[in-house]
Amino acid sequence: MRASSDTARGLLLGVALDAVLGDPRRGHPVAAFGRVASALEKVLYADSRSRGVLYAGVLVGGAAGAGAVVERLTRGRPAWRTGATAVATWAVLGGTSLGREGRVMARLLEEGDLEGARGRLSHLCARDPAGLDAAALARATVESVAENTSDAAVAPLLWGLVGGVPGLLAYRAANTLDAMVGYRSPRYERFGWAAARLDDVLNWVPSRVTGLLVVVCSGRSEAWRVLMRDGGNHPSPNAGRCEAAFAGALGVRLGGANAYGGRVERRPEMGDGRAPEVRDIRRAVRLSAMVTWAAGALCAR
Template sequence: MRASEGRALGLLAGVALDGVFGDPRRGHPVALFGRAAGAAERRVYGDSRARGVLYAAALVGGVAAGGVAVERVARGDVARVGVTALATWAVLGGTSLGREGLAMARFLEAGDVENARRRLSHLCARDPARMDADGLARATVESVAENTSDAAVAPLMWGAVAGVPGLLAYRAVNTLDAMVGYRSARYERFGWAAARLDDVANWVPARLTGLLTVACAPRTDAWRVLRRDGGEHPSPNAGRCEAAFAGALGVRLGGTNSYGGRVERRPEMGDGRAPEVADVRRAVRLSRAVTVCAAVVCAGAAWWRRA
């Protein structure tokens, strides 16, 4: 078996493991990395871009090097498929994303706005205190759309391109961005490198997510809205995912968001009505379809590589 074929089979096996088991409940590798990154930050933090560059490079480079070592140690067809499958399972979050979306749907369908507000923190960092049911529905749909790329499409693409090192390095980049990439007073300079690295790592996956959303939702306005509105979002990547979802679901996304007292006004995407509670389940179904499609595309790309 060629290495590329083992990589493709490992990616598909990892997607299957994520579909059956979701994220490990204890000892999740991403959580362990996050704790290590937090400890490293306490030691090296400084209000400078240079320190942030060294911090991000050391952590991401170390994880990538570990992935290279794992692939070299794994000898034989079964071992190669196995380590790729386990790495894929460890970094994928598609199933957990869908579960969180459905949890929000159940609370909102039951009229339990208070619990829905508390649960929203599992999906995004917005302040839910003043959100009504429709506002929570919009936040959930937008988060599911954006995170379909981060949680599923991007790791699969980097796994197809670079195997275990690509899988692990991508998740390290994404985790560091979540930890230090916010534009707060503390991380304005120190988190700059992590944020820019995440933008670069997600540039192609976000656009692939938009195209796969169009493919999974034929006979909708997804392509038109993606082309027209995808570049209007302040993020270079999130807008592609949200615009495609808006067109596919026939809703209008964007508007005013609050993040711990900081208010952002984002351009609206799509021509439909505002999202409603019923749209949350539709967004989760679309996200799952895009994830499956991404798995097939990325595994196929890996299979045909001459490696």
């Protein structure tokens, strides 16, 4: 599928803006959306799937509608369309922030600051950091960088390719809602069901494209072999594709026991290499950045 030249230029420019500027410290549009979502949750919440469908539909539909207004206002104005797409792309991408958090974790672990690293892990994932040693924190970081390369970069770019500004905004809205209410807990098991399933659907193709881009960018046949063998073993229909490809590309073994709020999940191992080490975090961050740029170039071809 080819985007219009205006949209394609905007997507690539947005990748460049994210690389240069990263996320703003204050006033991020996604944070503003999160506040709206939290306020609406107070109004609509019930232990009900139907309420969750309404909640997700209003917010994701509203984001797509806002994007449609932008596209209508910029119709017939190529420079404005390119600029609007670039700003929207910058707003929804998180690749630079993902890399920054990965490097922070690497620095803390390199300095032997385990408590600092445990406190910082929540910026990357919901895993319980209590009692994790340097090796476990390194594995958690590498796995999070791998999975979020799709969520933070490849998926929004692909949805921007398919749907322009509405696609960009709708994807980020759905992914944000999944992070807010999509996990299994007594409160959100029913109410968050729609958000979680919608996020799964929207990430099905991007996660697999991410796996393929990891293979191409790493240039390692092992990445392809592990992706094909282990990518479907993960409980998530999407995360395993990214993690397996990264495992093969980095020559490490991912997976194992993870604790989430007192609940332990044991996940199949992916890859045949050694356990991840602290030095592998920076390698994962570099690979993630390469994949992000490759996705941008693919969408802007």
